[in-house]
Amino acid sequence: MKSLEIVGFKRANLGKTDAKALRLDSQVPCVLYGGAETVHFSVPAILFRELLYTPEAHIVDLNVEGTMYRAIVQDSQFHPVNEMLLHVDFLELEDGKEVKMDIPIKYVGVSPGVLAGGRLVSTLRKLKVKAKSENLPDYVEVDISGMELGKSIKVSAVETKNFTILTNPLAPIASIAIPRALKGELAAGK
Numbered sequence: 001m002k003s004l005e006i007v008g009f010k011r012a013n014l015g016k017t018d019a020k021a022l023r024l025d026s027q028v029p030c031v032l033y034g035g036a037e038t039v040h041f042s043v044p045a046i047l048f049r050e051l052l053y054t055p056e057a058h059i060v061d062l063n064v065e066g067t068m069y070r071a072i073v074q075d076s077q078f079h080p081v082n083e084m085l086l087h088v089d090f091l092e093l094e095d096g097k098e099v100k101m102d103i104p105i106k107y108v109g110v111s112p113g114v115l116a117g118g119r120l121v122s123t124l125r126k127l128k129v130k131a132k133s134e135n136l137p138d139y140v141e142v143d144i145s146g147m148e149l150g151k152s153i154k155v156s157a158v159e160t161k162n163f164t165i166l167t168n169p170l171a172p173i174a175s176i177a178i179p180r181a182l183k184g185e186l187a188a189g190k
Contacts, residue, residue: 002138004051005061008041019087028085032062032071035092039064045085052076052085055104055125057138060090070133072101093133100166102126103137105173109145113176118149121177124167127155131163140165147176 008030011018019029027042041064051058051073062069071090079086091099104126114120127140142158152175155167 002056003059003061005063006043006047006051008043008062008064010065011040011042014040023084023086028088030088030090032064032069032090032092034071035069035094039069041065043088048076048085048088052088057101057103057136059093059133059136062090072099072133072136095134096132098130098132099136100128100130101136103129104139105142106139107144107174108141109143111144111147111176113147113149113151116149117182118176118178120144120147120174122174123152124155124171124173127158127173128166129163130166135162137161137163142173144174147174149176149178149182151176 011022011029022029022042026045028045028048030041030043032039032041051060058072060071060073062071069090070093072093073088074091075089076085077087078084093099105122105124107120107122111118111120129137129140131137140158142153144153147153152172154169155165155171155173156169158165158173
């Protein structure tokens with residue numbers, strides 16, 4: 001899995017007014033938990049561009065005033081109106097300890113339904129996965145080479161290696177939609 005380094009600075013004061021002052025200074029209040037201690041720190045907002053605004057999953061190498069931590073983003077909060085990043089929670093990774101994380105889906109193969117004129121409709125973009133930190137995949141491969149017109153593929157059909165999928169096994173990942181023009185041709189041909 002890709003790693004990304006983020007440099008942060010410890011917070012002296014906690015609370016609403018201090019967090020608001022940090023945000024006005026283009027800083028994002030953050031917290032790191034799951035390890036021996038809980039660390040409250042702030043990070044320049046620009047550093048989150050490559051971490052939060054991409055479809056990929058990353059392991060974060062946190063550098064908080066010289067102390068290094070390995071972590072993943074557990075949660076991020078955005079302002080409901082202006083979409084400004086308000087707060088980020090990090091979960092510290094420990095070797096041998098299982099973590100839950102949303103991993104993006106990557107489609108493999110060519111669908112006969114798409115070749116026949118159908119359209120691939122993706123329902124899920126990510127799957128919730130549980131694995132040890134060293135076994136976290138970059139993406140979950142979904143084979144669509146057996147999907148015909150009007151068919152869908154469910155979470156239960158995905159093969160796993162060294163990780164467990166926590167998303168509902170009956171949830172559809174993708175389906176092949178039949179376009180209106182093709183429906184008319186199929187109805188006329190029958």
